[in-house]
Amino acid sequence: MKRVSAVLALAIASAFAQAAVTQTTRYVIISENNGKQMGEQVVENHDDGLTKVRFIYKDNGRGPELTEEFRLGADRTMTAYHVKGNSTFGAVVDEKFERNGGQASWVSTTEKGAREVRGPALYVPLNSSFEVASRAISALAAAPGRSLPLLPSGTLTHKVLDEMEVSGPGGKKQSVELIAQTGIGLSPQFMWATKGAQPELFAVVVPGVFVAAVDGWQGNGKALAERQKKAEAQMLNDLAAKLQHPLQGLTVVKNARIFDSNKGSVGAPSDVYVLRGRISAILPAGAPVRGAVNEIDAAGRIMLPGLYDMHAHLGRWEGALHVAAGVTTLRDLGNDNAQLQMMIDETAGGKLLAPQIVPTGFLEGESQYSSNGGFVVKTLEQSKRAIDWYAGHGYPQLKIYNSFPKEILKETVAYAHLRGMRVSGHVPAGLRAQEALDAGYDELQHINQVMLNFLFKPGVETRSLERFYLPAEKVAGLDFNSKAVKDFVATLKKKQIVVDPTLATFAFLKQKDGDVNEPWAAVKDNMPPDVARGFHVGTMKIADAATQARYEKSYAKMVQFVGTLHKAGVPIVAGTDDLAGFTLHSELALLVKAGLTPAEAIQVATRNGARYTRTSADRGSIETGKLADLVLVDGDPTKNIEDLRKVAAVITRGHIIYPKEVDQALGIKPFVEQVPLVKPLEAVPANIAGSNEGMLRQIGAIGRKHD
Known part of the structure; x- marks a missing residue:
């Protein structure tokens, strides 16, 4: 009888709960590349x-x-909020917010805070669904000037950019608006919203990545993406026009101390001449200026060749941050193919402020763990067709990913080599790194993929989060003097296998909630408040102090191992796979921590970058005839690598860019205040060759020296 009563009570409670739901809205998240479902959001509004x-x-x-x-208040902002779950890499999420009258308070695994508040204000959770953004759309629509203060700090605004009609189930049609929200993060956030007195989220589109839309309406994804890309293009074109200053005619950069990326040393002050994006002459500082129409006084600053970020997945809004960090060449290691081609064209045309892109073809296999960029294949024939497409579009490298079929790995690598491409990547599931080298890899990505060579055992699923947790758990106890480790290092050296460790990215392995992770400590005070707040959020699920200590030791040994590779003669490149621009500086600082000198770390980001993108003929060093990809830095990063963050000016593609202006446009506190300005000079007639015979001999000698 008690059991019957309990079952009846449960049924009544369930029926009551169902009756209390007045509306349920489901959003589906699908890959924009192949239509595969990647997730969902189900929203229940109770009466x-x-x-x-x-x-x-x-x-x-x-x-x-x-x-x-x-729950919401009368002003459509949240009065109570609670989120629980796990973040992308498994960290525990448990965050609460409450507002009682004029007092707001919040607590999470990372922080605890309170503030007095007057009037409407929007709380920004550290981890949340799209529904929080949906409610912000409604609140902003009702706010004067479509602007509201944020909690803990900041201001959110939104602007309507476009409108289009969409079609749904049963032939239904409705109009939706493209909204750009600014005030959270380092770039605008784009969303499609319904129209009316209380608009709400209709879709979130990340072009080339995913579409999250109300179920039944996701078929509009590609049309929404195209309209959004055009609206974004106009904003980005305006930003590029504002921040890129063209150098018209011959420009001389005077009194610069040039870093020789081949020798790893700084030379005597020099004057560097730039014409149409190339270096036309390098003379001793103080030599008579003839023919230049612009002058830039470097005032004794160090001049570096443009830096390389060798591991990025570029988004259109990230390019300016890369350039502001001195990155003039970026190797993209996997992207939506159409999106990447568009960015290459936009950058070449001056419509997008971004580094010059060296594209890498992304090749993945089908599984529940698949990444959905590039080409996803099953057969060798499909692999060859993908490689043909990449080779035909000028890709010098192929990247193979986690789920790639190991049965066709060797033949795929051989075909890529036949088409003239280098091959790198993750290690496909079921293999160790050594087996990827045996199949013909030229390069390995990520320090965890390297360490898994010693930790992998059959049955371990390296496509899951285990590929992060296993190294965090086990590297602490790994003996670098063991025969297995020494033999593997010897193989890397013998075959000259390049390692792209992305150490700064993998610092997340040991971050504790509430602490600022090592790569961001030097930049947190310059960031907008909401970005700096995110630096305190842990990524991994770390159960206790003993686990924390073990993960810290494992990460320290990973850094040490990169130093071991360098000393052994294994080529290292500097890649990031994280926050644009700033991460490269942190990566080089970690290379110094691993045992490289600051000058050697800069060589990794210049000479090695050029060498392993096959662009040494025109980049990677400062020489007459090469591209004028030049970076002026305050301080001396060859002695203190942290000075590399003090980029005063960047010259690339015939333009000068001031990081100070980029920072200010994105809400970042500049790292350099005084910048070397362009000073117009009186033009000198062209028929003065006789009076410049000595100078012309110098230019000729320098040119011959570097032939």
């Missing part, structure tokens, strides 16, 4: 004012899973 959200997103074997509950 007592409570909203419940279930959110899940998975790509590449990882992603957040969240449950939320919140």
Whole structure:
């Protein structure tokens, strides 16, 4: 009888709960590349004012899973909010916000805070679903000037950029608006919203990545993406025009101390002449100036060749941050093919402020863990067709990913080599790094993929989060003097296998909630408040102090191992795979921590970058005839690598860019205040060759020296 009563009570409670839900909205998240579902968001609005959200997103074997509950006030902003779950890499999420009258308070695994508040204000959770953005759209639509203060700090605004009609189930049609929100992060956030007195989220489109749309309406994804890309293009074109200053005619950069990336040393002050994006002459400082129409006084600053970021997945809004950090060449290691081609064209045409892109073809296999960029293949014939496409579009390298079929690996690598491409990547599931080298790899990406060579055992799923947790757990106890380790290092050296360790990215392995992770400590005070706040959020699920200590030791040994590779003669390149621009400086600082000198670390980011992108003929060093990709830096990064963050000016593609202006445009506190300005000079007639015979002999000698 008791059991029957309990079952009846449960049924009644369930029926009541269902009756309390007044509306359920489901969003599906699909790959924009291949239409594969990557997640969903289910929103339940209850008749007592409570909203419940279930959110899940998975790509590449990882992603957040969240449950939320919140209530709104009369001004459409949240008065209570609670989110629980796990972040992308498994860290525990548990965050609460509450507002009682004029007092707001919040607490999470990372922080605890409170503030007095007057009037409407939007709380920004550290981890949340799209529904939080949806409610912000509604609140901003009702706010004067479409602007509201943020909690803990900042201001959010939104602007309508476009409108289009979309079609849904049963022939239904409606109009939706493209909104750009600014005030959170380092770039605008784009969303499509319904129209009306209380607009709400209709879709989120990340071109080339995914479309999250109301279920039944996701078929509009490609049309929404195209309209959004055009609207973004106009904003980015305006930004590029504002921040790129063309150097018209012959320009001389006077009194610069040139870093020789081949020798790893700084030379005597020189004057460097730039014409149409190339170095036309290098003379001793103080030599008579003839023919230049512009002058830039470097005032004794160090001049570096443009830096290389050898591991990025470029987004259109990230290019300016890369350039401001001195990155003039970027190797893209996997992107939506159409999106990447578009960015290459936009950059070449001056419509997008970004480094010159060296594209890498992305090749993945089908599985529940697949990453959805580039080409996803099953057969050798499909692999060859993908490689043909990449080779035909000028890609010098192929990147193979986690789920690639190991049965066709060797033949695929051989075919890529036949088409003149280098081959790198992750190690396909079921293999060790040594087996990838045996198949013909030229390069390995990520320090965890290297360490898994010694930790992998059959049955371990290296496409799941285990590829992060296993190295964090086990590298601490790995003996670098063991025969297995020494033999592997010897193989890397003998075959000259390049290692792209991305150490700064993998610092997340040991970050504790509340602490600022090592790569961001030097930049946090320059960042907008909401970005700096995110630096305190841990990534991994770290159960206790003993686990924390073990993960810290493992990461320290990974850094040490990169130093071991360098000393052994294994080529290292500097890649990031994280926050644009700033991460490269942190990567080089970690290379110094691993045992490289600051000058050697800069060589890695210049000479090695050029060598392993096959661009040494025109980049990677400062020489007459090469591209004028030049970086002026305050201080001396060859002695203190942290001075590399003090980029005063960047010259590339015939333009000068001031990082100070980029920083100010993106809400960042500049790292350099005084910049070397362009000073117009009186033009000198062209028929003065006789009076410049000595100078012309010098130019000729320098040119012959570098032939």
